[in-house]
Amino acid sequence: MSESLVTTVSAGWAVLAAIILGGLAFFAVALEAALSARAHGASGGWVAPVARTARLLRQRRRTTVAADTLLWRIGGAGLLVGAFAMVAVIPLGRWTLADLDVGVVWFNAVDVMVWALVWLAGWGANSTHSLVGGYRFLAHGLAYELPLMFALVAPAIAAGSLRVGEVAAAQEGLWFVVWMPVAFLVYLIGVTGFSVWGPFAPALSADIAGGVLSELSGVDRLVFLAGRYALLAAGAAFAVPLFLGGGAGPVLPGWAWSLVKTVAVLTVLVWLRRKLPMLRPDRFMEIGWMILLPAAVLQDLVVSLIVVGKG
Amino acid sequence: MLVTIVFWVLAVVAVAAGVAVFVVDSMARATYALALSFIAVGVQILLLQQSYLGVITILMMVMEMAVMAVYMVMFMGMNPALMPMDMTHGKKTAIGASSGVFGMLAAGALLIPWPERRGAPPEDLTHAIGLEIMGEKMLVMVVVGAVLVATIVSGVVLAAHRTRYDRFGDDLRRRPADDPQPGGVGR
Known part of the structure; x- marks a missing residue:
């Protein structure tokens, strides 16, 4: 393999990565709250998440009869851990925490973990509504995961590498988003899917009393909700080296461009949430397997043909 | 040294989680104990520096166990899957068959003349x-x-x-x- 294109920094920098991820997640929550306030004709809203966090931190933990506490806590806290595990392979400009030779597969493995975690969070409470929520998420997962996997394949084929740094470097001159827009779109749908967010939130929706969230309270609820936004932020950040040219851009240094692009993707995702309806798991199965999956496979075929054609 | 310690810790976790599958009384715990066992094996493969195989093993096994959670409710009639239940049945046959297979595989692993490595791993x-x-x-x-x-x-x-x-x-x-x-x- 050729010389590594990104510099691996020491593990101590993980703290900075965690702070950046936390900041991005907070930005997403605050933006969501501000848009929500505006939609209701109120102003501000940017500080609402702080107030909500403070309230959840003070709230007493609710307990349920015969709860499977071990699995419940694993499911609740796991999303946040998973988001950090994703960020470990995302280069910030020139630097990365872990330059794995299979970084793209690593990201995919972590997003599959979310299946288990959300279901466990639904199972642990020993409550009907939360278990129904867990199964709703699995049904969504079956629908979005395969298209997402094939969408991740496209940039890897084009770059001829599963190393995230090399995928980013392969886009010099022409970003992958330009000639694989379908894969990019499917990828973004997958990101909202594994964040249990926006159109993919029926697992947590009000018609089943909050679903997976129904029995989560206090700090457990806070960690679960933070985990969702952290996953959304990590997904947006991973789109940058995968489709948007990594840290490439004029004037500003690479790390700044990585952050600017991440914030841009995150803003679009949060803004789109108000424009899209919730997707029923059984209906979305049809969209996922009859439209998105063939579209993503065709995209892979086109990318492969172009790569072969160029030699 | 470090690799040896990690190897033995993972080996113990893999076997202990495998045993837990049959000891616990809940379908969910049995399912995810099995997932943990597979994850430990996946990390063992990472220790062999087979990153792709290791990560893909973890990916597939976690996904499989999550799907198994769907099946366990779908196919288990009146949902005993949601209640505490014994994870074993047909005990005598199962214990006989599994100790036989374990003995055979362990004997094979110990007795076989392992070949020397020829050549170097590809880059x-x-x-x-x-x-x-x-x-x-x-x-x-x-x-x-x-x-x-x-x-x-x-x-x-x-x-x-x-x-x-x-x-x-x-x-x-x-x-x-x-x-x-x-x-x-x-x-």
Whole structure:
């Protein structure tokens, strides 16, 4: 393999990565709250998440009869851990925490973990509504995961590498988003899917009393909700080296461009949430397997043909 | 040294989690104990510096266990899967068969004259695995893939008590299909 294109920094920098991820997640929550306030004709809203966090931190933990506490806590806290595990392979400009030779597969493995975690969070409470929520998420997962996997394949084929740094470097001159827009779109749908967010939130929706969230309270609820936004932020950040040219851009240094692009993707995702309806798991199965999956496979075929054609 | 410690910790975790599958009294715990056991094995593969195989093992096994959680409720009648239950049945046969297999595999691992390593590992292991699977053995893989899909489809067809005539009518022309439950694809 050729010389590594990104510099691996020491593990101590993980703290900075965690702070950046936390900041991005907070930005997403605050933006969501501000848009929500505006939609209701109120102003501000940017500080609402702080107030909500403070309230959840003070709230007493609710307990349920015969709860499977071990699995419940694993499911609740796991999303946040998973988001950090994703960020470990995302280069910030020139630097990365872990330059794995299979970084793209690593990201995919972590997003599959979310299946288990959300279901466990639904199972642990020993409550009907939360278990129904867990199964709703699995049904969504079956629908979005395969298209997402094939969408991740496209940039890897084009770059001829599963190393995230090399995928980013392969886009010099022409970003992958330009000639694989379908894969990019499917990828973004997958990101909202594994964040249990926006159109993919029926697992947590009000018609089943909050679903997976129904029995989560206090700090457990806070960690679960933070985990969702952290996953959304990590997904947006991973789109940058995968489709948007990594840290490439004029004037500003690479790390700044990585952050600017991440914030841009995150803003679009949060803004789109108000424009899209919730997707029923059984209906979305049809969209996922009859439209998105063939579209993503065709995209892979086109990318492969172009790569072969160029030699 | 560090690798040895990690190896033994993972080995103990893998075996202990495997035992836990049969000891715990909840379907969910048994399922995810099995997932933990597989994850430990996946990390063991990472120790062999087979990053792709290791990560993909973890990915597949976690996904499989999550899907198993769907099946366990779907196929277990009145949902005993949601209640505490014994994870073992047919104990004597099962214990006999599993100790026999374990003894055989362990004896094989200890007694076989392990070959010396010849040559060096290729620089890009993932690439080498890809060539190995997709190069000369492409035909085998293509056939195996088709056979696997056919097996899954025929298994589901045999398990489902409703046929296409129930769904589409005697002349197979009824659209949409008459299904007791919504969902599914291709309608």
